[in-house]
Amino acid sequence: MPDPVQVRSMFSRIAGTYDGLNRGLSMGIDQRWRRRVVRAAGDLRGARVLDLCCGTGDLSWLFARSGAQVVGADFTMEMVQRAPAKAPAEARAAQGGVTFVQGDAQALPAPDGTFDVASVAFGIRNVLDPERCLQEMKRVLRPGGKALVLEFPPPGRSPVAQGFKLYFKHVLPRIGGLVSGDRDAYRYLPRTVLAWPKPDAFADSMRAVGFEDVGFETMTGGIACLHWGTRPA
Numbered sequence: 403m404p405d406p407v408q409v410r411s412m413f414s415r416i417a418g419t420y421d422g423l424n425r426g427l428s429m430g431i432d433q434r435w436r437r438r439v440v441r442a443a444g445d446l447r448g449a450r451v452l453d454l455c456c457g458t459g460d461l462s463w464l465f466a467r468s469g470a471q472v473v474g475a476d477f478t479m480e481m482v483q484r485a486p487a488k489a490p491a492e493a494r495a496a497q498g499g500v501t502f503v504q505g506d507a508q509a510l511p512a513p514d515g516t517f518d519v520a521s522v523a524f525g526i527r528n529v530l531d532p533e534r535c536l537q538e539m540k541r542v543l544r545p546g547g548k549a550l551v552l553e554f555p556p557p558g559r560s561p562v563a564q565g566f567k568l569y570f571k572h573v574l575p576r577i578g579g580l581v582s583g584d585r586d587a588y589r590y591l592p593r594t595v596l597a598w599p600k601p602d603a604f605a606d607s608m609r610a611v612g613f614e615d616v617g618f619e620t621m622t623g624g625i626a627c628l629h630w631g632t633r634p635a
């Protein structure tokens with residue numbers, strides 16, 4: 403079970419190298435996965451989006467580029483404070499914007515029914531109580547609003563997934579450790595992914611907190627998985 407103090411301390415240590423390592427270690431595919439999340443949200447012009455565990459803001463800004471008004475929340479100051487400077491010109495052109503705040507995904511400072519979309523990318527796995535996080539997402543969504551969760555599921559049996567497992571366990575901690583100076587942080591990633599529920603089981607958790615129209619789609623040979631659900635009307 404992730405210890406929030408250690409998680410925050412870890413992300414504060416790797417904040418400076420986080421974006422570069424994400425792009426390098428995933429060979430740029432991480433942004434393709436985030437763009438899939440944005441497409442799954444539908445028409446975003448004028449939509450209110452809450453992006454939880456927003457980190458350095460990559461997904462938040464992709465939503466804003468599609469015209470959404472976004473709140474990006476993360477409990478690690480060193481991560482979230484890097485996000486505003488990454489504003490792309492396309493966000494302003496689309497009349498989208500992001501307000502970044504420091505906040506805990508398990509206790510959101512937002513009234514009930516505020517958002518059209520609530521998202522979390524590669525974040526819920528790090529939260530002490532993922533079910534509580536899902537409940538909070540449901541609470542802050544308006545009836546009919548959409549929850550979108552992007553995660554790394556435990557690798558399946560496909561050759562791509564098995565190859566990724568080896569890469570994840572043996573190559574990634576070495577490169578991540580070398581570049582960030584924090585090998586533990588990049589050992590934490592495969593450890594938590596291997597302990598994360600399979601897509602079917604996580605979909606059941608979404609149903610259990612009361613989401614409707616729950617579904618998921620695996621991507622890139624099962625390396626990443628997008629989950630969705632709707633707050634009942």
Ligand SMILES: C[S@@+](CC[C@H](N)C(=O)[O-])C[C@H]1O[C@@H](n2cnc3c(N)ncnc32)[C@H](O)[C@@H]1O
Pocket residue numbers: 406409410413454455456457458459460461475476477478481505506507508522523524525528529530
């Ligand atoms: C792997 S990063 C993902 C960042 C970003 N969503 C992305 O796609 O790159 C995980 C983030 O979750 C944040 N986090 C972990 N637990 C949290 C919690 N309980 N509340 C808010 N943020 C949390 C960490 O601070 C970190 O920035």
